[in-house]
Amino acid sequence: MAIQSDKLALAHDPMTPRVMRVLKRCHDGPQTVTLDIEPGDSAPFQPGQFNMLSVFGVGEVPISLSGAPTDHDRLRHTIRAVGPVSTALTRLSKGECLGLRGPFGNGWPMQQAEGHDVVLVAGGLGLAPLRPAIYQLLSERERYGRITLLHGTRSPADILFHREIMAWRRHRNIDIEVTVDHAPPDWRGHVGVVTRLISSVPFETGNTLAFVCGPEVMMRFAIAALKDAGLGDETIYLSMERNMKCAVGFCGHCQFGPVFVCRDGPVFRHDRLGGLLNLKEI
């Protein structure tokens, strides 16, 4: 009995990775793979939260949950290979094991968004951490006002979750605009920066919340465009990325000015970052 409860304590120790198996691996664009991982006894997650995923002998990195919070049969993560650990994760096949800790961090302000219009601005892979929020918004559609997704990416071949975006467009009550930085001549969508899409959305200022996720430069420009469109800093939420080690607020590795991204974020209300996003030195 004593051994069992020790085991249980260990299973819930946030610093100890649990060994999980990959249930499914699917290619989701250039150097991008979505892994379905067995959930084990993982706690339910909030849209916007992340797990620490490790490949044994290589390392551990934070990766957002990209699946539906109501899907209790798998933990879904979408990973782009950018360096050693992320590349090793994208190379895992069905049946292989990885380490998993989490879920960590806060999430998107789903409750505050109730009764409001929501505009989601996703740059590149930034759509992955926003997808659970989209699932939740759509599954509780009547609780929210107008929902708009603006997705900017590099080229048509890089559009993340392309088929799903088309399905959302067809069947769901959500306005979606996708723009790419450049395109071949047969592309019929927008070409140009995502900030341009923002200026074309009719916002009901005072009743709109914005969720922004993507490369930091893109987020800076997107926030400026949202503010130009009349949104207040207190209505703009963004998901920050910093390198992490402990993910539980011990080590300071993810420090961003006065905050720890793992503990206080990764989702921050823009006014609470107090202009840090524009500081070169940070």
Added chain:
Amino acid sequence: MRGLERIIRDHPFFAGLDDAFCQLVYGCAKNVRFAEGDYLFREGEAANRLYLLRQGRVALETKTPGRGTLIFRTLNTGDLVGLSWLVPPYRWAYDARALESVRAIAMDAACLRQKCEEDHDLGYDVMKRVVPILIERLHGTQIQLLDVYGDPV
């Protein structure tokens, strides 16, 4: 009010245009249509017109060795197509192709330039309308050049 005059007044580019200026601008304008696939202009040609889109989408594109034709910008209803008419040598630097059926106001660039030259108040008014578009496109291009979604491997 004449049909074209109303169309000019209704276009976002000319929003709030002074009556006298509208008369001047009117003399340089005409209504045009393009079918899907038509070129509004091509790279290297004389930039002797500018287009104010009333309806439809236009792709700005260029040919790149090894990659074929690339669209680097699309413009929509309400947008101004073409900026090279503004400064010498008045030559288009890219192609503009209708992605769908397009209706536009075409302005004779030499006519507009001359009217701006003759009436600097009009010239200043036109500049105040063009420069923000230039800056917005410059900023857009800057972000595109940064390749923020690029592949770091």
